[in-house]
Amino acid sequence: xxxxxxxxxxxxxxxxxxxxxxxxxxxxxxxxxxxxxxxxxxxxxxxxxxxxxxxxxxxxxxxxxxxxxxxxxxxxxxxxxxxxxxxxxxxxxxxxxxxxxxxxxxxxxxxxxxxxxxxxxxxxxxxxxxxxxxxxxxxxxxxxxxxxxxxxxxxxxxxxxxxxxxxxxxxxxxxxxxxxxxxxxxxxxxxxxxxxxxxxxxxxxxxxxxxxxxxxxxxxxxxxxxxxxxxxxxxxxxxxxxxxxxxxxxxxxxxxxxxxxxxxxxxxxxxxxxxxxxxxxxxxxxxxxxxxxxxxxxxxxxxxxxxxxxxxxxxxxxxxxxxxxxxxxxxxxxxxxxxxxxxxxxxxxxxxxxxxxxxxxxxxxxxxxxxxxxxxxxxxxxxxxxxxxxxxxxxxxxxxxxxxxxxxxxxxxxxxxxxxxxxxxxxxxxxxxxxxxxxxxxxxxxxxxxxxxxxxxxxxxxxxxxxxxxxxxxxxxxxxxxxxxxxxx
Numbered sequence: 001x002x003x004x005x006x007x008x009x010x011x012x013x014x015x016x017x018x019x020x021x022x023x024x025x026x027x028x029x030x031x032x033x034x035x036x037x038x039x040x041x042x043x044x045x046x047x048x049x050x051x052x053x054x055x056x057x058x059x060x061x062x063x064x065x066x067x068x069x070x071x072x073x074x075x076x077x078x079x080x081x082x083x084x085x086x087x088x089x090x091x092x093x094x095x096x097x098x099x100x101x102x103x104x105x106x107x108x109x110x111x112x113x114x115x116x117x118x119x120x121x122x123x124x125x126x127x128x129x130x131x132x133x134x135x136x137x138x139x140x141x142x143x144x145x146x147x148x149x150x151x152x153x154x155x156x157x158x159x160x161x162x163x164x165x166x167x168x169x170x171x172x173x174x175x176x177x178x179x180x181x182x183x184x185x186x187x188x189x190x191x192x193x194x195x196x197x198x199x200x201x202x203x204x205x206x207x208x209x210x211x212x213x214x215x216x217x218x219x220x221x222x223x224x225x226x227x228x229x230x231x232x233x234x235x236x237x238x239x240x241x242x243x244x245x246x247x248x249x250x251x252x253x254x255x256x257x258x259x260x261x262x263x264x265x266x267x268x269x270x271x272x273x274x275x276x277x278x279x280x281x282x283x284x285x286x287x288x289x290x291x292x293x294x295x296x297x298x299x300x301x302x303x304x305x306x307x308x309x310x311x312x313x314x315x316x317x318x319x320x321x322x323x324x325x326x327x328x329x330x331x332x333x334x335x336x337x338x339x340x341x342x343x344x345x346x347x348x349x350x351x352x353x354x355x356x357x358x359x360x361x362x363x364x365x366x367x368x369x370x371x372x373x374x375x376x377x378x379x380x381x382x383x384x385x386x387x388x389x390x391x392x393x394x395x396x397x398x399x400x401x402x403x404x405x406x407x408x409x410x411x412x413x414x415x416x417x418x419x420x421x422x423x424x425x426x427x428x429x430x431x432x433x434x435x436x437x438x439x440x441x442x443x444x445x446x447x448x449x450x451x452x453x454x455x456x457x458x459x460x461x462x463x464x465x466x467x468x469x470x471x472x473x474x475x476x477x478x479x480x481x482x483x484x485x486x487x488x489x
Contacts, residue, residue: 003058005223006299006360008231008254009155013360018222019252023061025217026052027251029209029226029234030066030112033093034074037100038274039289039304040260040267044227045106046293046414047257051225052107053412054357065216066109067209068094070116071202076191086192090116100277104286105414111216115208119194122203122211125241126183126196134244138174140186140199144206146179149240155254156232181237183207206237213242213250224251228258228299229266258296261303275304287415288313294363294413315371319409320416322374323402324486325381328479335389340380342373342397346404349373353408363413370405377401385479443474447483450476 003016018024028048031041048066055062070090079086094114101108115122126142129135135144146152146160153159163179175182182204187193193200203211213221219242226235235254242250260267267274280289292312296302349369356365377398384390390398409415446465453461466476473488 001354001358003055003358004360005253005255008256009251011157014253016253018060019220022059024055024063024223025221026055026062026064026223026225027209027213027217027221028064028066028109028224029230030068031093031097032069032072032074033090033097034072034078035093035269036096037277038260038267038269039277039280040227040274042100042104042277042280042289043260043293043302044225044257045101045104046290047298048225048255049106049414050294050298050363050412051223051255051361053414054361057412063111063217064109065111065113065212067212068097068112068114069205069208070094070114071192072205080190087116090114096278100281103281104277104290105417107414113212113216115203115212118208118212118215119203121215122207123184123194123196125207125211125214125245128245129183129241132244134241135183136176137184137198138176140184140201141174141182142184142198143175143180144183144237144241144244145177146181146240147177149244151243152179152240153236155239156236158232158236181206181233183241206234207241209234210238210241210250213238219246220249221251223253223255225255225257228256231256255298257298258301261301262305264303267304280309284309284313285316287417288316290414291316291319291367295367297364298361316415318374319370319405322377323406323416325377326399326402327484329381329384329390329395329398331482332384332395333389334392334395335384335387336391338384338387338389338391338394340383341391341394342376342380342401345373345376346397346401349401350404350408357412370408373401373405443469443485447476447485451483 004013005016006012007014026048028044031037037045048064052062052064068090071086075086075089079089082089100106126135129144130137130142133145134148135142146163153163160179184196184198184201184207185204186198187200187202191202193202213224224235224238231254239250262273262275265271265273277289280286288309289312292304292309293302295312295315349372352369352372353366356362356369359365380394380398384394406416410417446469450462450465453459453465469476469485470488475486475488477484477486
């Protein structure tokens with residue numbers, strides 16, 4: 001089954017064929033480190049984590065680079081306001097980024113370069129552009145001459161005339177054309193700067209990523225990714241610089257994730273309508289935001305609300321419970337006359353899942369196949385409980401279904417970091433035991449006391465035990481085969 005990707009550059013669905021067989025080089029634009037991350041940043045992290053995981057599942061060797069813009073006007077302004085060096089700000093929010101990424105189980109990039117550690121590479125790139133006549137210097141500033149690059153606008157599908165209509169020259173700009181953009185900015189008093197052939201200064205935003213890609217991935221990469229709002233001007237300008245130098249394609253495929261909105265408006269710090277990732281995982285299990293993000297196609301807008309997050313929590317619990325409820329069936333008597341099993345449903349779900357994922361990473365359809373299998377698992381479970389027994393074949397098929405969901409959701413979607421599969425190995429058991437801070441024997445003792453209280457019709461004591469455990473994050477569920485407990489999400 002071929003992988004099909006929507007390529008922003010061509011506007012078409014294309015079969016994915018890497019430049020080098022078996023290997024994929026990906027660059028995704030990272031954050032500007034001047035503040036905490038919000039759900040919009042989280043969506044990009046989750047989407048490209050999923051894409052990377054799926055490519056790896058398909059057998060590709062993936063080299064993944066995501067940068068930090070650690071010097072920028074916003075960083076400098078915040079440093080001035082707090083009366084600290086700009087590095088204090090950037091280091092603070094890089095640390096915050098890693099805390100968020102770890103909580104959401106975002107796999108670290110293979111390389112996570114900072115702009116400030118690549119100044120020589122950026123200067124070399126600008127020098128090449130000047131030498132080739134695509135850039136010019138004015139009083140310490142260096143600009144890219146947009147009109148000299150004949151393919152400018154091909155990524156964002158904008159013509160020079162359209163761009164010119166919306167262009168403006170800011171007071172103090174020395175550029176020759178309103179369309180030109182800064183590659184190097186002359187030093188200003190009190191701002192960080194580095195030596196260069198044009199005097200002290202610092203890089204322009206659009207130059208940084210091109211230089212880091214050249215250094216770590218080469219002149220042509222397989223996939224360049226980022227948020228839809230980066231298509232223009234950032235990615236358009238990256239492409240222009242790279243192809244002006246090399247005269248060959250910069251990236252074979254361009255992938256852009258849709259924006260996160262709140263009541264139809266883009267979530268952003270400037271509008272003040274953002275929800276931080278820290279706020280999300282202080283209230284919900286991080287998997288729930290992952291599920292919300294993946295329940296919408298990556299190219300479509302995602303309108304965020306707390307109500308949707310609460311609905312997603314219920315869906316996540318259905319997925320999780322389907323895996324855990326194998327324990328209910330395991331306690332039932334063996335009934336060889338029980339005829340149903342799930343093997344056909346498993347095969348159908350797997351086929352549907354991988355077909356959807358190979359059609360431009362269609363995660364909503366892929367999730368629908370998993371939830372379809374959950375539905376069949378619940379039907380079989382309810383029937384077995386009602387009849388008071390289950391066949392060995394049916395029990396084994398339920399276990400296989402549970403592990404199919406667990407493995408797919410963990411390996412490709414990044415769910416269930418702390419959930420055990422049904423087919424356990426001793427190593428997993430020991431790790432989970434070490435991680436657990438809950439006294440399971442005490443909980444079981446309280447359950448036994450509660451069961452006796454219910455039998456004796458002492459419902460006041462039974463309810464007190466149930467409610468007290470709930471306050472501690474332990475949920476009791478009374479089932480036909482006994483009382484189960486689980487940690488609240």
